[in-house]
Amino acid sequence: MKLQKLPLLRAFFSYLGRSPLRTRQRWAHVLGWLGRKLMRSRAHIVRTNLALCFPERSPQDREMWLRQHFYLLAQSVVDRGLFWFGQPSTILATIPVTGLEHIDELLQAKRKIILLAPHFIGLDAAATRLTMFLHESATMYTRQSDPDVDQLVREGRGRFNQVNxxxxxxxxxxxxRHLRNGIPVYYLPDMDFGIAGAAFVPFFNVPAATLLTTAQIAKTWDAAIIPITSRLDADTGRYHVEIFPPLADFPGEQTPQEATARLNALIETWIRSDPPQYYWVHRRFKTRPEGESKFY
Structure with a gap:
């Protein structure tokens, strides 16, 4: 008889959602350690990315960041139980946020809004907190390979508002389509989807295939670009989300490639303040210029 995974997954994450912080942290320490040991290909990607982006730092520093990164990553996965099943009051206390007034002002002015969310560990925490503020939002979604996991993720992300x-x-x-209808779009600008619609733009001085979409949409639809960063405090278990004022004069007279380079430089600045917080397990430099050897 086929095992029904969805009820088990829902029960496990519901248990995590009801668990106190210390219990979730213990789970994260175990899963973070296992992740480093068992997900060797991902650990290799993290080491490669850190070496490319921080060649000036010692291997010992980068290895320390790798260990911290896997713990933070595991904590963010465990905490999805809280975001999907926990008490709203606990979620609000766990995800302090500053800058919501910037979104509110643009909504009142009926401006089109792109919420620019680089790949930090707290990405899902920030998204959950925003769904508790916005009535409706939209974001890109990659279907999970396992249909049970896919259904759980969809239900979790749409818990507090209508998420398209x-x-x-x-x-x-x-x-x-959603942007034109006045729905804020939660957009992740920093993944490598190949060269189609992208350009090789410096990221930590390494050419990185980067979509030009943010600059193109902002110019065509007069959309305001609001950057959002998130930081998980490993000690307190809180996700500190910062919503910045809209980028001034973006893209202005810059070409899409120049404006995208401006965004990459901003993301670099935020990463440098706390490197383990970035989502280093993705292959940011997967696509290479013609003639260059692959990194991974």
């Missing part, structure tokens, strides 16, 4: 999940197969056009 746009399949990556539908591309940017699906997001633009």
């Amino acid at each position: 999940l746009v399949s990556r197969h539908d591309g940017v056009r699906g997001l633009i």
